[in-house]
Amino acid sequence: MHNSSHPRTDAPREAGEPVIDVRGLAKEYRVFDKPEGLMASVTGLFNRKSRVVEALRGVDLRVEKGEFVAMLGPNGAGKTTFLKLLSGIITPTRGSATVLGSVPWERTDDFRRRFALVMGQRNQLWWDLPAAESFRLHKEIYRIDTPRFERTRDELVDLLDVRKLLLRPVRDLSLGERMKLELVAALLHEPEVLFLDEPTIGLDVVAQHSLHRFLAHVQAERQMTVILTTHYMKDVAALCKRLVVVTQGSILYDGSLEQIVDRFTSHKIVTLDLDAPPDRAAIDRLGFPCEIRGPQVILRIDRTRIADVLPGILRGQGVRDVSVEDVPLEEIVAEMFRSGSTAGTDGATGAPR
Amino acid sequence: MTRYLSIFLTFARACLVRDMTFRANFVLECVTSLGWMAMNLAFYLLVFTFTPEIGLGTGWTKEPFFAFVATGLIINSIVQALFMPSAEELTEMVRTGGLDGILVQPLDAQFLLSMHRVDFSAFANGLVGVGLLCWAIPRLPQPPHPVAILLYPLLIACGVAILYSLVIMLAAATIHLGRNQSLYDFWFYLTNFSRYPAEIYSGPWGGPLRALCTFVIPILLVVNVPARVIAQPLTEQGGMMVAGTVFAAGAALVISRWVFQAALSKYRSASS
Numbered sequence: 001m002h003n004s005s006h007p008r009t010d011a012p013r014e015a016g017e018p019v020i021d022v023r024g025l026a027k028e029y030r031v032f033d034k035p036e037g038l039m040a041s042v043t044g045l046f047n048r049k050s051r052v053v054e055a056l057r058g059v060d061l062r063v064e065k066g067e068f069v070a071m072l073g074p075n076g077a078g079k080t081t082f083l084k085l086l087s088g089i090i091t092p093t094r095g096s097a098t099v100l101g102s103v104p105w106e107r108t109d110d111f112r113r114r115f116a117l118v119m120g121q122r123n124q125l126w127w128d129l130p131a132a133e134s135f136r137l138h139k140e141i142y143r144i145d146t147p148r149f150e151r152t153r154d155e156l157v158d159l160l161d162v163r164k165l166l167l168r169p170v171r172d173l174s175l176g177e178r179m180k181l182e183l184v185a186a187l188l189h190e191p192e193v194l195f196l197d198e199p200t201i202g203l204d205v206v207a208q209h210s211l212h213r214f215l216a217h218v219q220a221e222r223q224m225t226v227i228l229t230t231h232y233m234k235d236v237a238a239l240c241k242r243l244v245v246v247t248q249g250s251i252l253y254d255g256s257l258e259q260i261v262d263r264f265t266s267h268k269i270v271t272l273d274l275d276a277p278p279d280r281a282a283i284d285r286l287g288f289p290c291e292i293r294g295p296q297v298i299l300r301i302d303r304t305r306i307a308d309v310l311p312g313i314l315r316g317q318g319v320r321d322v323s324v325e326d327v328p329l330e331e332i333v334a335e336m337f338r339s340g341s342t343a344g345t346d347g348a349t350g351a352p353r
Numbered sequence: 354m355t356r357y358l359s360i361f362l363t364f365a366r367a368c369l370v371r372d373m374t375f376r377a378n379f380v381l382e383c384v385t386s387l388g389w390m391a392m393n394l395a396f397y398l399l400v401f402t403f404t405p406e407i408g409l410g411t412g413w414t415k416e417p418f419f420a421f422v423a424t425g426l427i428i429n430s431i432v433q434a435l436f437m438p439s440a441e442e443l444t445e446m447v448r449t450g451g452l453d454g455i456l457v458q459p460l461d462a463q464f465l466l467s468m469h470r471v472d473f474s475a476f477a478n479g480l481v482g483v484g485l486l487c488w489a490i491p492r493l494p495q496p497p498h499p500v501a502i503l504l505y506p507l508l509i510a511c512g513v514a515i516l517y518s519l520v521i522m523l524a525a526a527t528i529h530l531g532r533n534q535s536l537y538d539f540w541f542y543l544t545n546f547s548r549y550p551a552e553i554y555s556g557p558w559g560g561p562l563r564a565l566c567t568f569v570i571p572i573l574l575v576v577n578v579p580a581r582v583i584a585q586p587l588t589e590q591g592g593m594m595v596a597g598t599v600f601a602a603g604a605a606l607v608i609s610r611w612v613f614q615a616a617l618s619k620y621r622s623a624s625s
Contacts, residue, residue, distance in 0.1 A: 029621065084453065084622055087453075087456075087457050088456065088457065089453045089456045089457065089620070089622050090620060090621065090622050091618065107456065107462075109459040109460070110459075111459075112457055112458060112459035113459040115457075116457075117453070117454075117457050119453065119454075122449075122450060122451065122453065122454060124454040126367060126371070128371045128374060128375075129367055129370060129371055129374075133367050133370060136363065136367075137360075137363050137364070137367060140356075140359055140360045140363045141360060141458055141459065141460055142459065143356070169374070
């Protein structure tokens with residue numbers, strides 16, 4: 001279905017035009033429910049019950065050149081479906097989208113040469129062959145001339161320190177090593193847009209950190225436009241200024257990392273380290289929600305009252321140390337996932353433009 | 354076109370590298386395939402100890418029939434080597450979502466999906482087929498006409514094209530169904546009809562079957578027409594069959610292309 005109001009064009013975009021422009025994008029799937037039990041299975045052969053699942057419900061999004069956007073959401077939120085639509089793998093049920101001025105699901109070669117998709121849970125390198133062979137194939141498919149290919153490959157390989165892995169069969173590599181080589185393959189043709197679908201899933205902390213540094217460097221250097229889907233706040237905090245939170249196929253929040261704290265929390269976390277475990281009644285008298293962990297007291301205090309109440313608290317006996325922090329992003333986002341709130345859906349809320 | 358050829362050669366090279374990585378498996382596949390073929394040839398030799406001809410007056414005596422068998426071996430080995438491994442893998446790619454990676458690449462998806470794997474061990478049968486043909490041709494009752502020698506490679510290509518189209522349409526069914534692990538079996542059953550001279554399909558059951566396998570699913574043209582051209586005298590009816598085969602090959606390619614593109618547009622991708 002080519003339901004698009006945008007004119008199809010592979011021509012260069014005009015200045016000021018967004019790299020990614022999505023309007024009312026929706027994707028529905030018809031799924032068949034398989035009942036339990038033998039009899040029900042036999043009956044199901046003749047009379048299958050189906051229902052429509054809305055993977056995306058009319059999403060709007062504009063992404064400018066050089067933005068690094070994180071898309072965060074629980075499993076089944078529609079993040080991967082969104083990337084598959086923008087990559088032209090599937091076609092939408094409704095709505096329109098252009099990426100680099102092209103309608104993705106028309107799958108023109110010109111368009112497909114200008115972006116890359118890396119899926120953390122899918123292997124795109126040849127399993128039984130060394131990555132060097134996959135790179136060679138990539139060179140042919142993307143028509144990369146030899147000097148450019150060698151220069152880019154060497155640069156990426158050195159940045160990720162994977163030169164010694166190039167001649168080892170991919171099946172013999174660890175997940176982290178494989179993901180690094182997947183990224184090299186994806187970036188060989190110097191795409192203008194990069195879609196990353198959970199690239200750090202299953203990786204250890206060291207590998208995650210290494211990928212973060214690499215992606216941040218390459219994105220900044222090439223001014224690539226990147227959309228990253230992830231479950232991990234660490235990815236978001238390390239890489240992105242803009243965050244899009246998706247649940248149940250809709251955008252719940254689209255804005256900066258800083259704004260999400262202001263918008264969705266009214267309090268700060270004040271942590272007091274005391275000389276000794278406090279008297280519970282005395283802490284309760286302060287009148288704030290609290291948690292006591294031995295000599296440590298964690299208070300949730302309205303951000304507008306912090307300046308007024310903190311001096312009084314510090315004057316109390318036995319305060320050795322104090323810290324005032326925003327509510328952790330994980331907690332805010334988890335709460336958003338749980339509530340499925342629509343508080344931030346007033347347009348592209350707070351999106352950096 | 355040059356680019357696609359270059360990419361195909363790169364695929365072929367990568368497959369050869371992989372096959373050489375698992376040399377024992379490669380040798381085993383060659384041996385299994387040659388063993389199966391040797392058993393078939395022994396069976397046909399056995400048949401010819403009972404009868405001088407397959408069907409009276411058909412012209413399929415021993416040497417022409419072995420030219421027929423050789424033609425079948427050559428065509429089938431090309432299809433088995435170039436297209437079947439990719440088509441079989443497509444089933445798994447659709448089920449696991451591996452097809453996603455193909456669809457984002459700036460190349461014709463049908464080309465990528467049908468030609469990215471090459472099974473070099475399948476060429477072993479083809480080489481034996483060429484050998485068998487070289488043995489049979491000098492022993493034919495009538496040497497092949499020069500025109501027949503020119504037509505033969507063209508008709509081999511047409512036979513490959515018809516079988517390729519069938520494979521592609523079956524692969525397209527995989528995209529629709531999400532899972533189609535009987536693809537290879539179904540292809541084997543269908544192509545089984547093409548392994549024997551068309552003349553054996555006669556009578557109240559054979560006649561309609563022959564019509565079906567000639568005009569609807571033209572698999573009877575795949576081996577029969579090139580084999581007849583090389584092994585039997587050229588006739589006017591043979592000329593009609595040659596034209597029909599060329600037309601059928603072209604039509605099969607166009608229809609299979611359309612079916613495959615339609616299937617791709619309905620691709621749902623697997624959940625990640």
